[in-house]
Amino acid sequence: MKVSYNELHGLCRKAFQAMGFEDGDAGDAADMVAWMQLYELEGLAALNRGLRFLLEDTDERPPEIVYADGDLAVLDSHGHSVLKSSSLALELGFAKARARGLAVIKIQHCHNRQRIMGYLARLAGRGMNVTAFWRNAQDVDEAVGCPMIEQVVGFRANSSVPEIRVYAVREVPEENEPNDGITLVMANHVDLLPSLRSDYDVDLLACHEESKLLACRQRAMQEGIEVDDELWSRLKALSTRLLVEATEDSRSGAGAGSTDND
């Protein structure tokens, strides 16, 4: 079925609230999912895959600063989804970059990293150049079809859309421990857009350019956004957790009269 952006954002926000997200986190998470879906980057499919994890994640610990100095910070996300835990880590990087010109933030132990893009778009909208880098977390074994995949997402300051490169690295380095972190570089004054070097042996898996992404957005606004019916129903069911059962008292709480046949 097709839905509007506003509907998608609104339902996601309610569903996240129903999952126990604080209001601010629910709004941020909805932004991230809806942003990806708007640009046809499969935000809802990613949410669907991670929904069970989100519902079972009852750990309330906020991200913790492991190390910080003037222009560098390392945070432990305690295995949370970036939907729940990344916004303040990114805001910390933003603050440092504004003060020092450039900042590096490493978020360790986080899930669903691709969804961080929506929040990066907000930082870019506030005038920051941002690049995020991460590798796949699974054990890499090319023999069984599990290559090392790297993803780089770069936003130019004040641009609503990124340049995205996803590629498989053929020459796997010796140090290839599973990596569930994400590294971000933010710069006040210089572009950090990804540009692949040709002297490395990589397979380009996906390349999203700014112009193509803008076309996706235009299409979504004209035709609506395609969503999976089953997932939509699931999100709706979740969102009803926020609603209060109706009683005679509650019906009078709306303040309406009993008849409108006048």
Added chain:
Amino acid sequence: MSRNHQGARLSSTEQRLRLRAPDDVMQLERLGSLHASRLSFVRSLVRQMAHEKWNITTTRFELDALGHGVAIYCLQTPSKRYHGVIFSQALEDSARSDRVIAEAWDVTFGVVEGDVDDALLEQMAANVPLQEAGRQHPRLLVLSRANRSLRNFASFLEALSSGQQPDPEWLTRVGYLYRTTAVYGNGKFGIADYDRLKDNADFHRPFSAQMLGVYLLRHFSIQQIEHMARARAPETAAPLATSLKRYLGIGNSTGLGMAPFLINHPQLVQRWVESRELALAEVTAQVPGEQERSRLLALLKRAETHLRQTVTDDHEQTLRNQATVASLPELMTWLEFVPLSPELWQELIDWSHQQHGLEAQELVNTLLLELYPSIVDRYEDLMAVEESLELTPDMPLVHLKQVIETHYDWALRVDFSLAENRHWFWYRSVEKEEPRLGVRDTEAGADKEMKLAIAPRDADTHAAISQYLEDHPRALVVEFLIQCPRHKDIVRRIQSMASTSFGEIRANLWARDMKPMHLLRTKLSFFGASRFDPKSDRWVRITLFQGAPLVEELNAEPQDPVAFDDWSFPLAPQIARTVLPEMTADPRQGNTTTVGGMS
């Protein structure tokens, strides 16, 4: 520029100095006393339609004798074409409800961007009547529904079919044949997102597409009642007199559903109120001449009569109307006899502020705005805003504390430990998510409270910040939030709104003496509502477009834009209720582009 000139522009500094204090303007009771003004959305829309020579034609009008069927109107603007599609159906009395929990209505309708082909009409016929339960097309800009005012409908039909004119007094009690019960825009149920309209020259102003939908419904209501009269008594039926057509508006019935919008869109509220206040500040600096004095006297007289003709069963609103009416003779006498001085308008406002009730004060302000269209109308293009509440993470936390104490002092003054200050909670019911109010500690549901009350959240965050600063006096905002992330949302709002004056409604929405009606009237006044007719302290009926020019007057391309725009505070027409010439008009005659088909 010298202030001796009419329409003198102020320096921004002088304009700011003349602004009313936000602590006064943003009091809930004062906001709940606002009247529709020339900056209200219905007024702006009518001016825009006339200025840009919009043209509205009937392209399909297929109703049976009972008025049931389909009508389609084509709107041509200089840049685009739109269509209003209206479905009218029979409705059991038992199903007629103005509440959001209703599932059927007398009419349902939508405004479509572009043309309506058979496939789209079929899709709309299957979904628009279902409203929230349907899946709407992304080319719909507006989705709405309305119920008949049964008494007015019956009396109008009876009169017209017997060749008489209805008694205008009916419209002083209820100013319409139909009242809408929701007018949806911005992506609801699959329709187009507002984002799509931002760059649309026709509907970039807030709620302008929704108001167009209501205006088309008004036109339909006139055509439909004449059609039904003609079908009932073809030999005797009379057309509705033009003065009565003008006096016919469209009602709106609304409840607490309006409240969340006002709280959740503080940047929009800021634009609406600030525009009005900036315009008023400029007006107060104008040096009045005899012409302006006479004009204001005439407007006061008209408003006085309008309010006398406004009938409501609500005791409190009746008293407020009477108090306003009682204030006006003295105001008019004063205005008639005082010498014209450069600060006359400011003196008028100051005196009214001291002596009169809030509704009379705001009436004076509203009418002053009418005197200087060239100053005031510039602000209608400033009513929209790209909304975005963002953090300033590198702000020193002690600075944020100061910001709260400076800009949210009104929230910090409330003692939330007192039961009377934490009486209500806001929630959504499982019944179509209808917003409702419950009594805390008495009714179930407080654990699912909507966080609409900003004041207690400000106070809570201020307390947390104060405590954190004791151990971390040099901390940044982001460092505080990493430790206390639940405050992120409200900190974002505080930081974003601190640079504005008129975005936050300065009231404790938990307080026992808080009146939700004031919230509803705040928003409705910006829409352009008149005839506030409360049905309880949280439910109100109002009228839109009463007195507005008719479609045929718009299509005739008015030569005098000032007269065309002068329709506020309309008066009941003096009608000779005798038999008029037999009605022969077909709704499509004279303004039809495609008879019986689609365009």
